[in-house]
Amino acid sequence: MVGQGKFGNKEAISALVIACMAKEFFTDPNMIVRKVGTAGWYMVLVSAAVAALGFTAVYFLLKRFPGKNIMEIYDDVFGRYIGFGFSFTVAFVLLFSAAMNLREYVEIIKIYVFPKTPPVYLIGSLAVTAVILSFIGLENITRYSKLAGYVMLVGFIILLMLSSRFFRFYRIYPLLGYGLKNTLVQGFLRSSIYGEITLVAIFAKSLHGIQDIRKVGYTSLIIAASLMLLMQLGLTLIFTYPFSKELTAPLYAGASLIHYGVFFQRVESLFLFIWNISTLISIPLLFYMVLLIYSYLFKIDDIRPITVPFSFIMIALSLIPSNIVELVQFYIRYLREFGWVVFYVLPSIALLMTALTKKKGWQA
Amino acid sequence: MKKIVAVVLLCIILLMLAGCYDARDINxxxxxxxxxxxxxxxxxxxxxxxxxxxxxxGAQGEGGESxxxxxxxxxxxxxxxxxxxxxxxxxxxxxxxxxxxxxxxxxxxxxxxxxxxxxxxxxxxxxxxxxxxxxxxxxxxxxxxxxxxxxxxxxxxxxxxxxxxxxxxxxxxxxxxxxxxxxxxxxxxxxxxxxxxxxxxxxxxxxxxEKGPKWDTxxxxxxxxxxxxxxxxxxxxxxxxxxxxxxxxxxxxxxTGHESRLLAMAKGAFEKGTYTIPDPKRPELNVDLEVREARRPDIKVWFEGEKPFVSLKIYLEGDIHSIQSGIHYETPEMLPVIERAFERFIKRELAKAIEKTQQLNCDVFHFGHTAVKKFETIQEWEAYDWNSHYKDAEIYTEVDFKIRRTGTMIYSSRIKYSGEDK
Incomplete structure (x- = not known):
């Protein structure tokens, strides 16, 4: 089967946190404000709590089947056909997610940075990156994530500190946004913003045992939730909720406000760096996960022959939305609001089945 | 072979990175x-x-100096x-x-x-x-x-x-x-x-x-x-x-510029400014003060039914820049005379500025930033519509001013005149 290489916890945590955060740099903060108003900053914590429950199900499932990844577990629990269906669904959602994130990135970068560059050129550049990174393997992707992760974290904190000049605390009021019940419901629905944490179940064999999986999963979730909280809170303090609802990429708009006299301004290029690198890690990571699942399902030993064809599928999928409104208000919205079914519900069903049938990995 | 392919790929990437589509030449x-x-x-x-x-x-203008x-x-x-x-x-x-x-x-x-x-x-x-x-x-x-x-x-x-x-x-x-x-x-x-x-x-x-009767007092x-x-x-x-x-x-x-300063004081955005006020003891002469914000203003908003009430307290401090009268205000007993005079001046002017904005029904003083804390949800806040209710608000103001320094002089000596010029 495909060898993914082994890597440490820090590498895995960096890759997962970046994968979670990358999509939040685009239109997601805008959607969050539209749904919950001023309560977005703690809605992400509600989502994190739901994601923690979801990951706990994944963890217990992996614990019952030591040394196996989620695709093997689905096969063991449900049999070949249903297991195939579950794994294929995960692969499809991940591929679709990668394609939509790719398109979203291209749309935003066309608006703000490269207005004249054809979208296909930008999409193609990212797809080529995904292919190259797939060739060099998961171990290298995660090691690069760790390297870039520290720099990006520092950049992110610098940006927040610089934009703190525009923070006004009245903007978090009314505290309950569009109502507590609404915030809880939306927090639950949008728990898939942390869905990438469950990717650890796909590359479980690359880590050194179940304790590492637990550590990687929860640590990634805590870090991602903290960063998400900081980001959402920062945006809430910079833009009033009616203004936030209008902005295509609130984080970029926030960064472009930074202005400390004539010599210190236009620092959004720092944000652009974070934006690009995180996208260049998250999309190839999702893409690689798709290749892993597909190669497992069809017993392909080497992912390299399927890498280029899958990149074309990803490009084709990314071209489905006819415009940014359709992309954001239909495709991305439903991916975010129903992604939790794939990320948390499928493993929970599997866990429930193993509990009912008292099936365990070492008994299989 | 692999090395050749890698070099060719690198060259292609270098060309692509030049950003040909969105490249903008400064000229x-x-x-x-x-x-x-x-x-x-x-x-x-x-x-x-x-x-x-x-x-x-280059950067030279036509005909020399620009x-x-x-x-x-x-x-x-x-x-x-x-x-x-x-x-x-x-x-x-x-x-x-x-x-x-x-x-x-x-x-x-x-x-x-x-x-x-x-x-x-x-x-x-x-x-x-x-x-x-x-x-x-x-x-x-x-x-x-x-x-x-x-x-x-x-x-x-x-x-x-x-x-x-x-x-x-x-x-x-x-x-x-x-x-x-x-x-x-x-x-x-x-x-x-x-x-x-x-x-x-x-x-x-x-x-x-240019020409006309000279300014009096x-x-x-x-x-x-x-x-x-x-x-x-x-x-x-x-x-x-x-x-x-x-x-x-x-x-x-x-x-006006003066009202803009009062607005900045009420919003906690006032850094510093020089004020000239009539001397409390000799109103025909002036006292110059450099005024700063001592701490952020205290704003309280409460409601009785639909009617909003606002209490605004401004904290200022400053230095004496000049005392035209030469009166020796630099004593613990006399400094409060200037302080109270300035407080009265700001309070009176602030009330006028607030009334002006209430007549326009425009909350530019940002009292809404405090009022919103009384509302739990956006629906309640938007249904109340603060901007429409601002004109009905009853606003109480208070000013606290302290003189910290007296400039390079700590004592004012009387100017001495000969007998007939006194």
Missing amino acids: DAAYILLIGIDRGISDKFRVTFKFPAFEAG PGGGLNYKTLTIDAPSFSAALELANTNIPRTLDFMHVQFIVISEDIAKAGLIGEFLAPIVRNSSIRYSTRLLIARESAAEFVELLEPFGGSDITRMCENLINQARETGLFADLTLYDLHDCMTSPYHQPIAVLAAVNKGGNFI KYNIPGDYYAGDVPRKKGSKVELLGLAVFNGDRMVGKL
């Missing part, structure tokens, strides 16, 4: 520094652009139905692509602001990613085109530095504010308060009277002018002073 762009917007005659809007000439021979430290500037005025249309039409006669990355001021005429056309005009500007939200926005008293035309570097700087330094005076004096496109757009849609913008004007020297509040009204001669042709008050996107009133 192909006209970097707009100022944009002026008036009501048009041949079309809906009259848009004026000002940009550096970049003439042949006010911009060597740089010459050109203007272009065009009538068009919208900003985007003006931009397109401008590009048909300037052999450079207009670039807005370095715009310093967007100047909108008062005429447009009063007609409520700002929202309409700003719509394409706020969507344009090349115009930054940090661009300053001004309301020109008369013609924005004239303002743009006459805004020239003063004292050897270039326009960019001139604009930046001019805006910095907001912090030094408090007579206007540093407000950007972001501020105006944010406030126009805000349920917390109403927008303000900086007033700008060309000062033609009309209020500077009357008292004028410093800075109690609108832009363009300062009695002065020479200096820069333009000035920023006071604020325009908006209801939504319609300008409904103005605040």
Whole structure:
């Protein structure tokens, strides 16, 4: 089967946190404000709590089947056909997610940075990156994530500190946004913003045992939730909720406000760096996960022959939305609001089945 | 073979990274520094652009000395139905692509602001990613085109530095504010308060009277002018002073420089300013004080039924700059005399300024920022509609002022006259 290489916890945590955060740099903060108003900053914590429950199900499932990844577990629990269906669904959602994130990135970068560059050129550049990174393997992707992760974290904190000049605390009021019940419901629905944490179940064999999986999963979730909280809170303090609802990429708009006299301004290029690198890690990571699942399902030993064809599928999928409104208000919205079914519900069903049938990995 | 492929790939990537599609050569762009917007005659809007000439021979202007430290500037005025249309039409006669990355001021005429056309005009500007939200926005008293035309570097700087330094005076004096496109757009849609913008004007020297009866002992509040009204001669042709008050996107009133300072004090945005008040013991003479914010103001809002009540307490401190009367105020007993006089002065003026904004029904004092804390959800807050209720608010003010230092003199000696001149 495909060898993914082994890597440490820090590498895995960096890759997962970046994968979670990358999509939040685009239109997601805008959607969050539209749904919950001023309560977005703690809605992400509600989502994190739901994601923690979801990951706990994944963890217990992996614990019952030591040394196996989620695709093997689905096969063991449900049999070949249903297991195939579950794994294929995960692969499809991940591929679709990668394609939509790719398109979203291209749309935003066309608006703000490269207005004249054809979208296909930008999409193609990212797809080529995904292919190259797939060739060099998961171990290298995660090691690069760790390297870039520290720099990006520092950049992110610098940006927040610089934009703190525009923070006004009245903007978090009314505290309950569009109502507590609404915030809880939306927090639950949008728990898939942390869905990438469950990717650890796909590359479980690359880590050194179940304790590492637990550590990687929860640590990634805590870090991602903290960063998400900081980001959402920062945006809430910079833009009033009616203004936030209008902005295509609130984080970029926030960064472009930074202005400390004539010599210190236009620092959004720092944000652009974070934006690009995180996208260049998250999309190839999702893409690689798709290749892993597909190669497992069809017993392909080497992912390299399927890498280029899958990149074309990803490009084709990314071209489905006819415009940014359709992309954001239909495709991305439903991916975010129903992604939790794939990320948390499928493993929970599997866990429930193993509990009912008292099936365990070492008994299989 | 692998190495050759890698090298070829690297070369291709290098070419791709050159950014051929969005590459912008500096020689192909006209970097707009100022944009002026008036009501048009041949079309809906009259848009004026000002940009550096970049003439042949480097930065040297024609005919030697130029006010911009060597740089010459050109203007272009065009009538068009919208900003985007003006931009397109401008590009048909300037052999450079207009670039807005370095715009310093967007100047909108008062005429447009009063007609409520700002929202309409700003719509394409706020969507344009090349115009930054940090661009300053001004309301020109008369013609924005004239303002743009006459805004020239003063004292050897270039326009960019001139604009930046001019805006910095907001912090030094408090007579206007540093407000950007972001501020105006944010406030126009805000349920917390109403927008303000900086007033700008060309000062033609009309209020500077060369000959006439000399000034007696009357008292004028410093800075109690609108832009363009300062009695002065020479200096820069333009000035920023006071604020325009908006209801939504319609300008409904103005605040003088003096009122703008009071507004800044109430909002906790006042850094420092010099005040001249009548001497409490000899009102025909003045006392100069440099005033600063001691700490952020205390604002409390409560409701009785639908009616809002506001309590505002301002904390100020300052130094004595001059005592024209020579009265020895520098004693623990006498300092409070000046302190109380200044408190009374600010309290009286603040009440007038608040009443003015209540008559306009525009909460530019940002009391809504405190009022919102009484509401749990956005639905409740929007249903109450603070901006509509502001005019009904009962507002109580209190001022606390402490003198900290007395300048380079700690004792005032009486001026000695010979007997007959006493």
